[in-house]
Amino acid sequence: MFSYKIEENLHLKLLTLQDAEELYKLTINSMEHLKEWLPLIVHNKKIEDTEKFIKSTMKQFAENNGFQVGIWSNAKLVGVIGFHKIDWSNRSTSIGYWLGKGFEGSGIMSKACHAFVHYALTELSLNRVEIRAAVENSKSRAIPERLGFVQEGCIRKAEWLYDHYVDHIVYGMLAEDWVSINK
Numbered sequence: 001m002f003s004y005k006i007e008e009n010l011h012l013k014l015l016t017l018q019d020a021e022e023l024y025k026l027t028i029n030s031m032e033h034l035k036e037w038l039p040l041i042v043h044n045k046k047i048e049d050t051e052k053f054i055k056s057t058m059k060q061f062a063e064n065n066g067f068q069v070g071i072w073s074n075a076k077l078v079g080v081i082g083f084h085k086i087d088w089s090n091r092s093t094s095i096g097y098w099l100g101k102g103f104e105g106s107g108i109m110s111k112a113c114h115a116f117v118h119y120a121l122t123e124l125s126l127n128r129v130e131i132r133a134a135v136e137n138s139k140s141r142a143i144p145e146r147l148g149f150v151q152e153g154c155i156r157k158a159e160w161l162y163d164h165y166v167d168h169i170v171y172g173m174l175a176e177d178w179v180s181i182n183k
Contacts, residue, residue: 002067006115010108012069012081014061015054019070022077024050026100033101037137039161041098057082066093071112078103081112083120092128093120097143104139113143118182121175129173134159134166144171148181 002014015023024047027034034041044050057068066083079099086093095116099109113131120126131149133140145151149171157165 002061002069004069004115004119006111009074010111011072012112012115013072015057015068015070015080017051017054019077020047020051020054023054023070023080026077026079030101034098037134037140037161038098060085064088069116071099071108073103073108078108079112081109081116083116086124086126090128091126092130093126094130094132095120097140109143110146114147117147117173117178121173121178125175127175131171132158132168133171134161135169136166141169141171144173147173148177149173150177 002012004012006012024044027041027044027050031041031044044053061067064086066086068080068082070077071079071081077100079097081095081097083093084096095113097109097113117129120129131144132155133144135141135154150173152170152172155168155170158168159166
């Protein structure tokens with residue numbers, strides 16, 4: 001079981017089926033807020049959909065191919081962050097994340113992302129962490145920029161959002177850079 005304390009009232013914990021109801025309520029209450037950049041979130045229509053997502057993340061963890069965790073602030077589930085998958089051959093991964101409505105702007109995601117990147121590059125001994133965000137998604141892009149990631153380029157028409165493609169900015173962090181930034 002993965003659990004990571006960031007500070008007194010902020011920690012990350014592997015999602016389990018016991019979290020399904022709280023995660024379902026968070027996604028439903030944040031649907032309008034989240035769907036702009038997370039098109040798959042609209043498929044979360046009933047609690048069974050959330051349970052299916054949690055089961056897939058538990059399988060991902062069991063297969064040592066990354067994992068998704070809940071972000072808990074003051075004992076309340078406020079968002080999710082996770083490794084999409086881990087490429088063990090090249091010691092690299094990519095991170096995705098979202099916060100529920102009303103929890104942005106307080107530094108929660110910056111702290112959670114910092115902890116996740118630190119875990120990947122130190123505990124898992126990975127060499128590279130990547131974050132991709134839509135060009136227009138300034139809130140998501142601010143996280144890697146704040147943490148010192150290098151903007152490596154733009155992938156044109158990288159993601160289909162409902163009725164159009166969006167370009168993604170690719171950010172990368174290498175283990176050697178992380179060490180020098182976090183001395």
